[in-house]
Amino acid sequence: MSTLRNLARRKLRTTLTVLGITIGIAALVVFSSMANQINSLVGLGAEFYDDKIVVTDGEPFGTSPMRLADADAIAALDGVAAVDPRVELLWESDLAIGFGIPDTVTGSTPGADAGHDTVPLKLATGRMLTAEDEGNLVVLGSTLAVKHGVVAGGSVEIRGEAFEVVGTLQSTLTAPDTTALVPLRTAQLIYLGDLPPLVAESLVAEELVNQIIVYPVEGSDFDAVAGAIEATIANSATMTGAEFDETVGGTTAIFNAIIIGIAVISLVVGGLSVINTMAMSVAERTREIGIKRAIGGSRRRIIRELVGEAGLIGIIGGLIGLTLGWVVVLLANDLGRSSGTVLFDLTPGTAVFAVAFSTILGMVAGLIPAWSAARLDPVAALRYE
Amino acid sequence: MMLLEGRNLRKTYRLSRRISLEVLRGVDVDIKAGEMVAIMGPSGSGKSTLMHILGLLHAPDANDGPAPELKFEGANVTRLSDGKRTKLRAHKMGFVFQSFNLVPTLSALENVTLAAEYGGMKSSAARRAALETLSWVGLDHRAKHRPMELSGGEQQRAALARALVNAPTLLLADEPTGNLDSSRSAEVLALLRRLNSERGQTTLLVTHDPAVAASTDRVIRMTDGLVDAEPQLALAA
Numbered sequence: 120m121s122t123l124r125n126l127a128r129r130k131l132r133t134t135l136t137v138l139g140i141t142i143g144i145a146a147l148v149v150f151s152s153m154a155n156q157i158n159s160l161v162g163l164g165a166e167f168y169d170d171k172i173v174v175t176d177g178e179p180f181g182t183s184p185m186r187l188a189d190a191d192a193i194a195a196l197d198g199v200a201a202v203d204p205r206v207e208l209l210w211e212s213d214l215a216i217g218f219g220i221p222d223t224v225t226g227s228t229p230g231a232d233a234g235h236d237t238v239p240l241k242l243a244t245g246r247m248l249t250a251e252d253e254g255n256l257v258v259l260g261s262t263l264a265v266k267h268g269v270v271a272g273g274s275v276e277i278r279g280e281a282f283e284v285v286g287t288l289q290s291t292l293t294a295p296d297t298t299a300l301v302p303l304r305t306a307q308l309i310y311l312g313d314l315p316p317l318v319a320e321s322l323v324a325e326e327l328v329n330q331i332i333v334y335p336v337e338g339s340d341f342d343a344v345a346g347a348i349e350a351t352i353a354n355s356a357t358m359t360g361a362e363f364d365e366t367v368g369g370t371t372a373i374f375n376a377i378i379i380g381i382a383v384i385s386l387v388v389g390g391l392s393v394i395n396t397m398a399m400s401v402a403e404r405t406r407e408i409g410i411k412r413a414i415g416g417s418r419r420r421i422i423r424e425l426v427g428e429a430g431l432i433g434i435i436g437g438l439i440g441l442t443l444g445w446v447v448v449l450l451a452n453d454l455g456r457s458s459g460t461v462l463f464d465l466t467p468g469t470a471v472f473a474v475a476f477s478t479i480l481g482m483v484a485g486l487i488p489a490w491s492a493a494r495l496d497p498v499a500a501l502r503y504e
Numbered sequence: 505m506m507l508l509e510g511r512n513l514r515k516t517y518r519l520s521r522r523i524s525l526e527v528l529r530g531v532d533v534d535i536k537a538g539e540m541v542a543i544m545g546p547s548g549s550g551k552s553t554l555m556h557i558l559g560l561l562h563a564p565d566a567n568d569g570p571a572p573e574l575k576f577e578g579a580n581v582t583r584l585s586d587g588k589r590t591k592l593r594a595h596k597m598g599f600v601f602q603s604f605n606l607v608p609t610l611s612a613l614e615n616v617t618l619a620a621e622y623g624g625m626k627s628s629a630a631r632r633a634a635l636e637t638l639s640w641v642g643l644d645h646r647a648k649h650r651p652m653e654l655s656g657g658e659q660q661r662a663a664l665a666r667a668l669v670n671a672p673t674l675l676l677a678d679e680p681t682g683n684l685d686s687s688r689s690a691e692v693l694a695l696l697r698r699l700n701s702e703r704g705q706t707t708l709l710v711t712h713d714p715a716v717a718a719s720t721d722r723v724i725r726m727t728d729g730l731v732d733a734e735p736q737l738a739l740a741a
Contacts, residue, residue, distance in 0.1 A: 128609040410605045413561060414666065415594020415622040417587060498561050501605060 122427045132403070136396040137436045143389015144440025144477050145447065150382035151473070152448050152463035154375055159464055161371045163293045168363040170235060172345050174331040177354040184314065184327045189352045193331060196347050198339040203231035204328040206306035210263075210299065212278060212313065222263060224277060224299045226306020235334035240295055245271020245286030248300055257282040258300040261290035262456050277301075278309055296461065303328075333357075386476070393436075393477075394484040397429050401488035408492045409500025418493040425489035426482050433481020437474035444473070507674060507706050508535040509575040513564045515553050527553045529729035530569060535674075540700040540707045542717040545726035551710045552678055554726070558708060559597055559676045560589040577673065594622040598667030602679035604659040606651040612638060612662040613647040616669050623670035630669075637665040641695060657688030664695060668705075675699070677709040681716055693719060 126133045174193065176185050190204035210222035229248050240247075248258055257275065259267070264287035267275045273284045277299065290296055304325060311324040335344045345357040401408075408421055448463040455461050492500075515528040528550045535541055535558070543551040556562045557574065563583060564572040574582045581592065593599075606615045613634055620630035638644045641661040651659055660680060667675055677696065681689035693716055699705040700721075709716065717723050725732040 125609060406605075407607050407609075410607055411618070411622075412590070413593070413599055413605075414619050415590055415597075416618075417590050417594075417622075420622075496562075498556050501601070 122424070122431055125424075125428055126431060129400075132396075132400050133432065136393070136400065136432050137439065139392040139396055140389060140433060140436025140477055140481065141440040141443060143385060143392060144437050144473050145443040146385035147382055147389060147476070148441055148444025148465065148469060148473050149447050149451075149463065150378055150385060151469045152444070152465040154378040154382060155466050155469060156462055156464040157371060157375050157378060160293050161367065161375070163291070164367055165360065165364055168358065168360040170334065170360070172333040172335060172341060172348065173358045174333055174348055174352065175329065175356050175358075177356045184310070184318075184322065184329055185331065185352070185355070187326050187328055189355070190328065190331050192351055193333055193348055196344065196351060198336050198344045198347075199333055200336045201231065201233040201235050201334040203227055203236075203332040203334070204303070205330045205332060206303065206310045206328055207330050208306060208309055208313065210277060222266075222297045222299070224257075224301055224306060224309070226301050226303040226310075228303045232332070232334060240291070241289040243270075243287045243289045245284065247286055248302060252285070252302045253304060254302070255280055255282040255305060256285050256302060258286040258288065259284055260288050260296040260298045262296040262461065263299055264288075265456055275299075278312075389477075390480050390484070393433070393480055394487070397432075397481070397484040398488040401425060401485070401492050405492060405495065405500050405503040408495065409497045409503060412493070412495070412497035413501060421493040422486070422489045425492065426485045429485020429489070430478055430482040433478040433484075434474065436481070437477025440477065441470055441473050445470075505537045506534055506575070507537040507539075507577060508533070508558055508708075510534070510558060510564075510573070512570045512572040513554065513557055513574065514569055514572060515550070515557065515562065515565055516568075527729055528557070528564070531726075531729075531731050533558070533724065533731065535706065535708060537673075537706050538700075538704040539722065540696070540705075540720045541709070542720040542723045543708065543710045543726060544712070544714075544717050544723055548728075549726040550729040551726050555676055555678055555708065555710050559599060559674075560584070560593055563589075594619075595624065595670060596673045598670065598672035598675045600660070600663050600667050600675070600677040600680045602682040604651065604656070604663045604683070606659055606663055606666070608651050611648050611650050612643060612654065612658075612665070615651075615662060616666045619666045620669045625670075633669050634665070637669045638662070640668070641665045655688070656684050657691055660684060660688070660692050661695070664692065668699070673706065675705055675707045677707065679710055679712065681711070681713060689713070689716075 187204055190202045193199055194202045204227070206226040208224045210224055229250050243261060243264070245258070248256060257277070259269065259275070264270065269275055269284050269287070271284055271286050274281050275284060276282070282301070288295060307324045307327045310327050310329065311319055311322060314322070333344070333348065335341055341359045341361070345359055348357055349355055411421055445465055448465045452461050452463055510531065510533045513528055513531040513533070516524050516526045518524040531550070531554060533554070543554060545551045553562070557564050560581060564574060566572060566583070572582055573580065576592070576596070581589070584592070606612070607618065610618065613631070616634035616637055617627070617630045620633045621627060625633060635644060635647060638647050641664050643658060643661050643665060646654060646658055651662070654662065680696070681692055684692060696707060696709070697719055700707055709720070711717055
């Protein structure tokens with residue numbers, strides 16, 4: 120109580136110190152949230168690829184058509200438990216380069232994975248698609264639902280056609296948020312329309328896919344299965360979990376290291392500003408410390424008092440910094456959601472760490488000047504102006 | 505009974521590697537319990553330093569001369585650890601300074617309470633004792649005010665209450681009236697006198713003011729780090 124009173128009676132200094140910590144901690148919160156988000160994106164990607172092999176055609180962008188018959192050929196291979204042939208399309212017909220994950224439309228046959236997919240999607244409203252669904256029906260990812268302002272029962276326009284929204288998904292803060300799920304047949308028709316007329320002429324919509332997700336039998340050698348697939352299907356490319364980790368994981372690890380580096384810098388800068396302010400504030404109080412020592416305040420008591428104050432400043436600064444960082448994260452995610460770019464994920468662990476760090480940093484920062492102040496000769500400290 | 509006995513008290517301050525200042529050059533001093541003693545002398549005569557040593561704020565130098573000795577209530581306190589000296593200051597001594605030295609962020613009551621807590625009282629008892637002492641110095645109506653809201657005389661009375669709250673064996677006052685006008689000065693001096701006569705408070709005060717010195721039982725005069733030969737001895741010889 121008296122600690123709080125001491126702080127309250129030094130309003131300007133306390134305010135400035137708290138402000139310094141607040142900014143450091145807010146930066147820490149924001150950058151850590153960004154690192155969290157990237158981690159979970161990579162983590163989800165790795166999880167997505169973990170139990171499957173993704174087969175695309177061998178072209179550089181992997182968007183040329185394959186045949187549904189290829190899926191049947193793969194299904195017949197040894198070690199393959201299930202196949203899920205899909206059509207993956209961009210929501211917009213013209214490829215707009217934007218930051219973050221573009222909105223996509225995925226056509227697939229519900230249940231084709233035969234229960235092998237381990238990344239579950241949860242409904243926010245309505246229902247999932249079933250194998251019986253046909254036509255312009257869609258289940259929207261959470262970001263898309265917010266962007267178009269619809270829930271189950273509403274309708275959206277995709278590629279100039281009205282789609283009935285049968286369900287919307289809960290937020291995952293990752294790729295499914297910007298994905299629209301439609302029946303395979305529906306996607307096949309759009310896909311055919313996308314192809315150059317010369318190519319399209321010779322094709323039939325219901326035979327088209329551009330991605331085949333293969334679930335190997337549990338415990339089988341994924342590389343061997345991938346090899347067999349590439350041998351069977353001409354011009355195909357496969358991606359396994361290990362390959363994903365290597366290519367995508369490697370790049371994101373560097374990006375992640377940069378973000379964490381920024382967080383560490385903001386941490387160090389915040390930390391130094393706390394130490395600096397604490398040292399200044401103790402220096403300002405040299406005379407007061409001299410008085411207290413002269414009238415019988417023990418060194419330990421003086422240190423305890425100063426460290427207590429520093430810790431309290433740390434807690435207050437940490438809490439305000441956390442709040443500020445949280446507001447920034449919420450606003451940025453809100454803004455980002457409309458363009459499909461959710462960049463931040465503030466986890467409880469990050470929040471607790473930020474406040475604990477600020478408190479401990481405050482105490483440590485206070486301890487050093489408190490220690491030296493308590494060792495001052497009281498007479499010399501009394502003369503200090 | 506002797507409350508304080510000091511022998512061969514010396515203090516040299518090293519100002520730099522080459523320059524050092526010999527402030528006390530071997531002083532013997534005795535203070536009897538119940539005495540009110542003034543230390544007088546020109547600036548730089550070593551009177552404040554002597555008070556700091558007698559008040560256990562500083563330890564006397566032990567090198568370059570006969571071994572110093574300082575006894576407080578019969579116990580040798582010459583070379584005590586900082587912790588033990590701090591404890592003795594908190595429990596047995598009260599300090600009053602020329603520039604009052606109240607903690608600026610604390611009210612008069614909180615300043616006095618703090619000293620009582622240092623003296624070992626629990627916070628509620630400390631607060632009660634503080635209020636009582638403040639009322640003894642006539643400042644109970646200003647107890648909630650902070651130092652900057654008090655006049656010089658009021659501040660010094662608050663400082664006196666802080667010095668007295670633990671019923672110290674020894675009260676040490678360094679120029680207690682030095683920053684006060686004559687009527688405030690007389691007020692504080694009257695309180696000190698009353699303490700001595702009513703409670704038998706042993707009081708040691710450093711002063712420039714002959715009027716203050718005149719109201720004490722005995723004057724120790726100092727020049728250049730030494731105690732002057734006492735005139736009454738000269739008269740007796």
